[in-house]
Amino acid sequence: MKKRVKLTFPQQLIKEPVIFTMAKEFSIMPNIRRAKVTETVGEMVLELEGAEADLDKGIKYLKEQGIIVELAEGDVVE
Amino acid sequence: MGFTKALKCRECSREYPVEPIYVCEFCFGPLEAVYDYDGIKKVLTRETIAARPRTLWRYKELLPIAGEPQVGLDSGFSPLIKADNLARILGVKELYIKDDTVMHPTLSFKDRVVSVALTKAKEFGFDTVACASTGNLAHSVSALGARSGLKRFVFIPASLEQSKITASVVYEPNLIAVDGNYDDVNRLCSEIANKHRWAFVNINIRPFYAEGSKTMGFEILDQLGWQAPDHVVVPCASGSLLTKVWKSFKEAHKIGLINDLHTKVYAAQATGCSPIAAAIKSGADVIRPVKPDTIAKSLAIGNPADGYYATAVVRETGGYGEHVSDAEIIHAIKLLAATEGIFAETAGGVTLAAAKRLIEAGKIDKNGSTVICITGNGLKTQEALAGHTGEVHHIKPNLASFEDVLAKIGR
Numbered sequence: 001m002k003k004r005v006k007l008t009f010p011q012q013l014i015k016e017p018v019i020f021t022m023a024k025e026f027s028i029m030p031n032i033r034r035a036k037v038t039e040t041v042g043e044m045v046l047e048l049e050g051a052e053a054d055l056d057k058g059i060k061y062l063k064e065q066g067i068i069v070e071l072a073e074g075d076v077v078e
Numbered sequence: 079m080g081f082t083k084a085l086k087c088r089e090c091s092r093e094y095p096v097e098p099i100y101v102c103e104f105c106f107g108p109l110e111a112v113y114d115y116d117g118i119k120k121v122l123t124r125e126t127i128a129a130r131p132r133t134l135w136r137y138k139e140l141l142p143i144a145g146e147p148q149v150g151l152d153s154g155f156s157p158l159i160k161a162d163n164l165a166r167i168l169g170v171k172e173l174y175i176k177d178d179t180v181m182h183p184t185l186s187f188k189d190r191v192v193s194v195a196l197t198k199a200k201e202f203g204f205d206t207v208a209c210a211s212t213g214n215l216a217h218s219v220s221a222l223g224a225r226s227g228l229k230r231f232v233f234i235p236a237s238l239e240q241s242k243i244t245a246s247v248v249y250e251p252n253l254i255a256v257d258g259n260y261d262d263v264n265r266l267c268s269e270i271a272n273k274h275r276w277a278f279v280n281i282n283i284r285p286f287y288a289e290g291s292k293t294m295g296f297e298i299l300d301q302l303g304w305q306a307p308d309h310v311v312v313p314c315a316s317g318s319l320l321t322k323v324w325k326s327f328k329e330a331h332k333i334g335l336i337n338d339l340h341t342k343v344y345a346a347q348a349t350g351c352s353p354i355a356a357a358i359k360s361g362a363d364v365i366r367p368v369k370p371d372t373i374a375k376s377l378a379i380g381n382p383a384d385g386y387y388a389t390a391v392v393r394e395t396g397g398y399g400e401h402v403s404d405a406e407i408i409h410a411i412k413l414l415a416a417t418e419g420i421f422a423e424t425a426g427g428v429t430l431a432a433a434k435r436l437i438e439a440g441k442i443d444k445n446g447s448t449v450i451c452i453t454g455n456g457l458k459t460q461e462a463l464a465g466h467t468g469e470v471h472h473i474k475p476n477l478a479s480f481e482d483v484l485a486k487i488g489r
Contacts, residue, residue, distance in 0.1 A: 004106055006381070008366055033106045034089065036364060043364045045106050068367050072106050074316060074383025076267050077210040077235070077260060078188075078280055 002049045004072035007062065009042035018065050019044075026050065026058040045072050080144040081118050085109040085285050088387065096142070098202050098277065100284045108383065109285045111142040119333040124304055127335075134190050134293035136300075140329055141194055141293070142286045148200050149226045150193020152182050154293055158301035158449070163417040164430075168437050172447040174307070175414070176298055178454065179422055184221045184245075185455035186214040186376075186423070187294060187319070192222050192279060194290030199277035205229055206276040210267035212260075213242045213376055214454055219279060220249035231276065235263050239461065260370075260380075288384075291319045295326025298449055304336050308446030309397070311344045311433040313425045313453055314354045315379040317388030320345055323451070324391045343391050344442065345399040346432030348372035348407060348424075354385045355432075358392050358399030365389070373404045373462045374424040376454060398441045402431035408466045410434065411456060421456030429453075 009018075014037060023030050028050040035044040048055055062069050084093040089107025100109055122139045130136035134154025135147040157177045165173035178187040192215070199207050208231040209219045216232045223230040230251035234243065235258070247253050256263045271278040279287045299306060306327055312320040324343050331339040347355040350372030353365045365385035370378035382388070392399055402410075407427035414430050415421050422430070433450050436442045456463075471487070473479040 004101075008364070033104070038362070038364055041362065041364045041366060047106075070367050070381040071264060071268050073101060073108070073268065073281065074385075075260075075264050075379045075381045076271070076278075076281055077212060077233075077263050078215045078315065078379065 001052050001055065002047055003055055003059075004045070004047050005059070006070045006072045007042075007044045007046070008068040008070070009044070010066050011040050013066055014042045016065075018062060018067065019046075022058045022061050025061065026054045028054055028058045080142070081114045081139050082142040082144070083112050083114050086112045096144075098204075098282045100282050111285055111289050113140065113329075115329070115332050122333060122335075124335060127300065134193060134290070134297070137293060137296040140296065140326070142289050143194070143197050144201055147193070147197055149196035149222050150189060153189045153193050153222075154181070155297055156181050158298060159418060159420070161418050161450075164414065167413070167417060168434060170437055170442070170444045170446075170448060174298075174302075174447070174449045175418060175420060176294060176449055176451045177420055178294065179420055179426070179452055179456065183225075184214070184217040185458065186218065187291070187453040188214040188218040189222065190293050191287045191290035192218040195277070195279040195283045195287035196222055196226055196228060198286040199228070199279070199283055200226070202277065204275075204277035206231065206274075208232070208271070208274075208276045208278045209280055210234075210263055210278075212238060212378070213458065215280065216242070216246040216253075217458075220246045220251040220253075223251065224249040233263060233267050233270075235260060241461070242458070245458065284383075288318045288322060291322035292326035292329070294319070294451065295323040296330060298323075299327065299330050299336055302447075304330075306331075306336050306339050306341045307449045308340065309342050309344060309442045309448040311346055311429055311436065311442075311448065311450045313377055313429045313451065314345045314347050314382065314385075314388055315377045315425075316382045317345075317354050317384035317386075319451070319453070320388045321384050321391050324395065341395060342397040342442075343395045344397040344432070344436055345388055345392050346429040347399070347401045348374040348377055348428050349401045349403050350374075351378045351380060352401035353380065354382055354388050355399035355401040357385065357389050363389070372407075373459075374407055374428045375459070376423060376425045377428060398436060400432040400435045400441075402428055402435060406431040406435075408463060411463065412467070414452070415456070420452065422452045423454035423456050423459040424462050425454055426452040426456070
């Protein structure tokens with residue numbers, strides 16, 4: 001299955017290969033659609049493809065690293 | 079026949095046909111309705127508008143529908159009140175309140191967006207509409223969907239206050255309370271929207287739904303005699319309303335309804351959920367998502383879909399952003415009620431309190447004209463005022479007891 005997510009990286013993680021590590025560790029194929037990096041923060045919108053259980057583990061891993069993982073379309077509860 | 083030409087990606091400008099889609103397949107950017115303004119200019123004038131009923135549909139050519147309006151035929155055209163009492167207290171010359179506390183039928187600006195969304199849903203042939211909401215949106219979809227004969231699925235967090243549940247369930251939608259936190263409800267609703275072919279008003283119908291917010295802007299201009307105000311203060315949750323108020327001003331200028339456009343747009347948020355105002359104040363161009371913690375629950379969107387675009391509008395117009403504490407929100411709700419007789423929900427308190435700060439800081443010019451957008455009714459969030467309202471004078475059922483109180487009050 002596929003999931004569209006928006007990642008917000010804190011400054012200290014901008015230089016770390018966390019996406020590569022997640023992809024390798026949990027057999028997830030990331031496809032980066034948009035990205036923006038400033039001096040203080042990084043933002044990336046991407047599609048993740050893999051087995052549902054792997055995606056859940058991969059997203060959990062990203063969160064554990066300190067990355068904010070959100071729905072790409074923003075919050076839908078208004 | 080409508081004037082909507084296409085849907086266009088806000089990020090990469092790719093165009094798509096007018097369908098119930100909301101995100102660009104290439105860059106995942108949000109899609110937005112674009113119009114044939116030359117065609118609209120020929121048919122929509124101040125005179126044609128003035129001859130129409132006073133509802134949000136009097137600007138229908140600038141809304142993304144193909145046929146005639148079908149939902150919310152009695153909605154819109156809320157009062158624009160010249161707030162002289164409040165102006166005196168804030169020390170400004172010309173102040174107006176755009177008062178959506180009295181919007182038909184569910185007392186918030188959401189009736190604007192839902193009227194457009196449900197009309198579009200009917201045009202697309204959907205028989206079921208849905209939304210995920212903690213309040214105003216649920217009320218509006220439940221009510222307007224009932225009158226228009228649509229099946230309704232309304233998703234709410236199970237922890238929602240009973241008063242807000244009642245104000246939805248009375249219209250007999252399928253009300254689904256999700257036993258989880260805000261993030262869980264978000265995730266689940268996104269998955270349901272992808273699986274079921276329903277008109278999810280703020281997901282797959284979002285490009286059309288969001289355009290309904292422009293009617294607030296058109297009405298402000300219309301009610302000011304087709305003059306743009308110098309300043310407009312708009313509350314921000316997803317940021318969509320702010321971007322659409324500005325879009326409405328630009329469209330009115332483009333087709334010649336107004337001759338001059340110089341308005342500065344200001345974003346108002348609660349300190350407990352201020353990703354947009356914080357980005358504006360710090361000059362950042364990336365919105366950092368937050369975990370909301372504020373009494374202004376109708377503005378508590380931690381990951382705002384249109385946050386970036388709202389900050390861009392504020393910068394483009396030379397406006398600013400401000401966020402305010404819960405105590406300031408309560409003070410502002412009471413101030414608006416005591417000066418202008420308008421009882422706003424917590425979001426209204428946010429907007430007025432932010433406007434007050436912006437005026438005091440000199441960001442809003444005291445000699446200009448300012449419009450403050452009040453988006454919902456205070457009867458919906460009465461619990462926020464518990465313990466903060468004025469004293470009730472209790473008396474015995476006799477004249478002497480009343481005279482004692484009268485002496486105490488000092489009249």
